[in-house]
Amino acid sequence: MIRVLLVHDTYLLRAALAALIGREADLEVSSAPWPRAVTASRTMRPDVCVVDMDSPEASGPLGLRELSARCRTGDGTTALLALATAERPGPLRRAYEERALGYLSKNASPDRLVKGIRQVAKGERYIDESLGYGFLEASEIPLTRRELGVLSLAAEGASIGEIARKLHLSNGTIRNYMSAITRKTGARNRVDAIRISQGAGWV
Amino acid sequence: MIRVLLVHDTYLLRAALAALIGREADLEVSSAPWPRAVTASRTMRPDVCVVDMDSPEASGPLGLRELSARCRTGDGTTALLALATAERPGPLRRAYEERALGYLSKNASPDRLVKGIRQVAKGERYIDESLGYGFLEASEIPLTRRELGVLSLAAEGASIGEIARKLHLSNGTIRNYMSAITRKTGARNRVDAIRISQGAGWV
Incomplete structure (x- = not known):
């Protein structure tokens, strides 16, 4: 059995x-x-x-x-x-x-x-x-663990400033992460990057 | 039967x-x-x-x-x-x-x-x-049909300009719709408004 x-x-x-x-x-x-x-x-x-x-x-x-x-x-x-x-x-x-x-x-x-x-x-x-x-x-998620963390917060509706405060980083650093995420996912903009990543189940 | x-x-x-x-x-x-x-x-x-x-x-x-x-x-x-x-x-x-x-x-x-x-x-x-x-x-979706249309396009990753062109409206009008949507859904910003509306199954 x-x-x-x-x-x-x-x-x-x-x-x-x-x-x-x-x-x-x-x-x-x-x-x-x-x-x-x-x-x-x-x-x-x-x-x-x-x-x-x-x-x-x-x-x-x-x-x-x-x-x-x-x-x-x-x-x-x-x-x-x-x-x-x-x-x-x-x-x-x-x-x-x-x-x-x-x-x-x-x-x-x-x-x-x-x-x-x-x-x-x-x-x-x-x-x-x-x-x-x-x-x-699955073998090639283009995002690093840190980028996924930033993206998860953005997907929850947090602003750049809120993400920066939460991760103890500067606004500029978060903006750089968001640019890298948008580029790597082939997205048109931030909202599009969230949509693509959620569709793939990454965040 | x-x-x-x-x-x-x-x-x-x-x-x-x-x-x-x-x-x-x-x-x-x-x-x-x-x-x-x-x-x-x-x-x-x-x-x-x-x-x-x-x-x-x-x-x-x-x-x-x-x-x-x-x-x-x-x-x-x-x-x-x-x-x-x-x-x-x-x-x-x-x-x-x-x-x-x-x-x-x-x-x-x-x-x-x-x-x-x-x-x-x-x-x-x-x-x-x-x-x-x-x-x-369900009896009180706060958004109008037009606002839902704008929001659906935004959720697909379209920018303000793209939405405006698609709906034959000005960028300013779309921005006004997005502000109304954000306010009515009690969201912090545009990404948050999309998240809330998708969670509720409105778009």
């Missing part, structure tokens, strides 16, 4: 996916939203965690990093099957950084979900072919 | 929700992504359409408006069950404008989904109580 923990923030979709997984005789499924995922993993000790990477909570303090720490396998990989989309390389990259074994497109068919779970449970890698292009893009 | 057409753009989630609905003996379900929804409705002639309102395609040319035209009931309402979230009043409002009979939170339990389908099939209204606050907000 493979014990599966399914992590998705929306109750109706979580229940629907759990019903799909639970139809299989060899899979036993529990589910939780991100904020309760770590606690649930302590209680049920899952063989595989199937996680929705598109939730903002996945990057939060009780998100992917802490859940991954509880799902390490003997060789340092993680018994995670990440649900992602090829159009958003950011979440894919975050799963990859945690050495997730499995990557499944949300546009995959149900039987591939089940196949992915079984493969990760055996400690084997599972990568949905349709995610290939997303991976290619 | 109630014929249900389920419209959701993501295959895995669509299949999972369809499996949930299909477990009920009195419900017969087909499913399609938004771009194929109208064609599917012609073929199957559904009694109820269950539609994901959060897809950008729902506002597109083959989206909600055209599907609704095919789901009118005798009294002018629409045999639609809209899946939405209380935090995003924009999609709720669009479903309301099409006189949808049913409104279900994506955080509702599976049995409420089934209950909602049966009620809409009878031509009765179904409103998830947890969407109440969202409805309150």
Whole structure:
């Protein structure tokens, strides 16, 4: 019996996916939203965690990093099957950084979900072919960690002055970062750079 | 037998929700992504359409408006069950404008989904109580249609000058619209106004 923990923030979709997984005789499924995922993993000790990477909570303090720490396998990989989309390389990259074994497109068919779970449970890698292009893009986020930090604050609506105060830098430095971000993302202006980066799931 | 057409753009989630609905003996379900929804409705002639309102395609040319035209009931309402979230009043409002009979939170339990389908099939209204606050907000989008148009272009990354040229207005007029938008949304600046409006699903 493979014990599966399914992590998705929306109750109706979580229940629907759990019903799909639970139809299989060899899979036993529990589910939780991100904020309760770590606690649930302590209680049920899952063989595989199937996680929705598109939730903002996945990057939060009780998100992917802490859940991954509880799902390490003997060789340092993680018994995670990440649900992602090829159009958003950011979440894919975050799963990859945690050495997730499995990557499944949300546009995959149900039987591939089940196949992915079984493969990760055996400690084997599972990568949905349709995610290939997303991976290619994920490997080359053009922005540095510092630039991503500046961009996140800008995307929240902070002004240059507010970002500068928050990061203890000068207004001119922030303006330089914003120019570099706009250039690197191929954007027309700051708003466009935010739009592009959010679309890719980088911030 | 109630014929249900389920419209959701993501295959895995669509299949999972369809499996949930299909477990009920009195419900017969087909499913399609938004771009194929109208064609599917012609073929199957559904009694109820269950539609994901959060897809950008729902506002597109083959989206909600055209599907609704095919789901009118005798009294002018629409045999639609809209899946939405209380935090995003924009999609709720669009479903309301099409006189949808049913409104279900994506955080509702599976049995409420089934209950909602049966009620809409009878031509009765179904409103998830947890969407109440969202409805309150949906009734008062503070922006005019013109302001929403300006904001949509700005959110796509267009500059003041580009928006002015596109709408055949002067730069000063666009700047006035942007100030009004920023004030009305309670935003700190233009980027913040875009963030707030996108969060609410208005653009």
